[in-house]
Amino acid sequence: MTATICPETGTPMKRGVAPMTISYKDQSAAFEMPGWYCDECSESIHTSADLNVSDRMLNRLKALQKNKRTVQLAVTTGSALSSR
Ligand SMILES: [Zn+2]
Incomplete structure (x- = not known):
């Protein structure tokens, strides 16, 4: 591996991870970003x-967003739920 x-x-850079948060629509996720x-x-x-x-994290968020829409549909047909 050549030095970056x-x-x-x-300055020679070091491999490491840093906390990062990405968001997609109203979903967000914190993860360790290697670099x-x-x-x-x-x-x-x-x-x-x-x-x-x-x-991959972004794809996961998109999947969550899609699932959430399904959950919201289920909630509107049942009783109103508030998780906050
Ligand atoms: Zn620098």
Whole structure:
């Protein structure tokens, strides 16, 4: 594996994870985003494998959104439920 250098500060970057939150419509999910991170600044570089992780999370959110619509339909036919 070749070293990744920060384009901002020229510092060798380290592999790591950082907490990230993505949202899709009214769904959101927090997850650990893998990538190359810089100690000197907030720069991060994500490989295509790293981006697969966020893609998968986004797909999961889209699936949740779809399920939620089904659940809402079920709720309107029954008694009104509030989970909040
Ligand atoms: Zn940097």
